Amino acid sequence: MARILFSLALIILVVHLVNAQTPEPVFNYDEAKVGTYTLPDPLIDAKGKPVKTRADWANRRKELIQLFAENVYGQTPKQAVKLRFQTTAVDSSALNGLAIRKQVSIFFIDYPKLPSIDVLIYLPKNNRASAAFLGLNFCGNHCVTTDATIPLSTRWMANTGEATITNQATGKARGMQARRWPVETIVKRGYALVTAYYGDIEPDHPKGWQGHIRSVLGDTTQPDNWGAIGAWAWGMSRILDYLQTEPKIDTKRIMSIGHSRIGKAALWAGAQDERFAAVISNESGEGGAALSRRWYGETVERINTSFPHWFCVRYKTYNKHVVDLPIDQHELLALIAPRPLYVASASDDQWSDPKGEFLGAMHTEPVYKLYGKTALGTTTFPTVNQPVGQTVRYHDRTGKHDVTDYDWEQYLRFADELVR
Numbered sequence: 042m043a044r045i046l047f048s049l050a051l052i053i054l055v056v057h058l059v060n061a062q063t064p065e066p067v068f069n070y071d072e073a074k075v076g077t078y079t080l081p082d083p084l085i086d087a088k089g090k091p092v093k094t095r096a097d098w099a100n101r102r103k104e105l106i107q108l109f110a111e112n113v114y115g116q117t118p119k120q121a122v123k124l125r126f127q128t129t130a131v132d133s134s135a136l137n138g139l140a141i142r143k144q145v146s147i148f149f150i151d152y153p154k155l156p157s158i159d160v161l162i163y164l165p166k167n168n169r170a171s172a173a174f175l176g177l178n179f180c181g182n183h184c185v186t187t188d189a190t191i192p193l194s195t196r197w198m199a200n201t202g203e204a205t206i207t208n209q210a211t212g213k214a215r216g217m218q219a220r221r222w223p224v225e226t227i228v229k230r231g232y233a234l235v236t237a238y239y240g241d242i243e244p245d246h247p248k249g250w251q252g253h254i255r256s257v258l259g260d261t262t263q264p265d266n267w268g269a270i271g272a273w274a275w276g277m278s279r280i281l282d283y284l285q286t287e288p289k290i291d292t293k294r295i296m297s298i299g300h301s302r303i304g305k306a307a308l309w310a311g312a313q314d315e316r317f318a319a320v321i322s323n324e325s326g327e328g329g330a331a332l333s334r335r336w337y338g339e340t341v342e343r344i345n346t347s348f349p350h351w352f353c354v355r356y357k358t359y360n361k362h363v364v365d366l367p368i369d370q371h372e373l374l375a376l377i378a379p380r381p382l383y384v385a386s387a388s389d390d391q392w393s394d395p396k397g398e399f400l401g402a403m404h405t406e407p408v409y410k411l412y413g414k415t416a417l418g419t420t421t422f423p424t425v426n427q428p429v430g431q432t433v434r435y436h437d438r439t440g441k442h443d444v445t446d447y448d449w450e451q452y453l454r455f456a457d458e459l460v461r
């Protein structure tokens with residue numbers, strides 16, 4: 042008997058120790074554990090007043106931007122920064138004569154030590170100005186095309202085996218992500234493609250802000266000082282500033298596009314800067330299109346732990362209290378209204394929470410309605426590879442976390458139908 046009791050006590054002790062050592066899970070793949078939640082209503086303002094008209098929404102819009110700045114991405118500095126644009130190369134018969142390729146560097150006149158943002162542009166050979174996709178890239182302009190005349194970026198890169206050694210790109214990086222940027226197809230369809238390396242604005246690591254824009258603008262002592270996502274979004278707006286001066290671009294039809302962490306930045310850029318005519322979020326997930334209150338895939342706590350530099354310091358205070366956030370991500374998406382918005386997921390990318398992204402898009406409906414527009418127009422999560430929606434569109438592609446030809450085909454159709 043004593044033996045049995047002893048064994049039992051031992052088992053209880055072991056179970057207890059194992060439990061005590063298992064860290065609280067900061068992500069979840071079990072739909073049954075998502076829990077219940079109540080989303081903040083985009084059409085009720087902070088004082089509890091209903092938002093009924095477009096004029097009311099204009100005020101609520103400002104309030105929401107402020108709430109996202111205070112609690113999630115940090116404040117984007119408001120001061121105008123003097124820019125100098127320098128065209129460094131033009132090839133008028135790029136892509137076998139299909140396109141004009143331009144490279145332009147954006148310098149900061151008052152901050153000469155900051156690195157330039159080096160922009161790569163493919164323009165269709167049209168007689169008229171073209172609509173454009175503007176999106177940052179993950180690994181330097183040299184990796185979006187196999188074109189060997191694009192200079193290899195010398196900026197800091199995350200190490201990825203042979204293509205980047207000691208944080209420097211090697212020749213092996215050329216064209217590494219060309220598959221994600223079907224330049225020829227885009228240009229043939231009449232659109233320009235504008236891209237720059239996101240690390241030109243801020244290298245993606247906790248100390249990346251040093252020597253970059255966040256070292257000269259903002260206030261690092263404040264809990265709502267901007268994070269890296271805020272800086273990338275700001276950089277997209279500076280590229281947009283340049284595009285205003287480019288006669289071959291139709292400045293009223295420039296779309297903000299981004300994948301994953303850059304998708305989060307593309308959304309925040311489009312939310313703040315209404316010069317973006319439309320926004321495309323490709324698998325932006327947590328801190329992007331996915332609802333934060335839905336406890337599925339990556340969570341607020343997990344993203345703040347893995348990527349402490351992406352958001353403002355105050356965002357971390359919500360790690361274990363997501364319900365206290367005064368906003369949720371459907372309201373970020375609603376800030377794009379009445380402009381067209383595309384939210385895309387991939388079925389093997391559960392980390393980004395496809396359902397949470399769909400619900401984010403779905404809950405923009407009342408805001409688009411204020412403008413007499415239908416957003417998604419459905420509350421049913423679609424089967425894979427079945428794009429749905431009207432002014433707001435959504436698809437859940439089969440396959441993994443990536444940008445594929447399938448995704449681009451939908452974005453081009455979306456642009457043809459809604460941005461032209």
Ligand code: GCU
Binds near residue numbers: 300302324326327
């Ligand atoms: C990580 C991160 C995501 C992010 C992704 C990416 O998976 O957790 O939030 O979207 O990287 O940028 O590829």
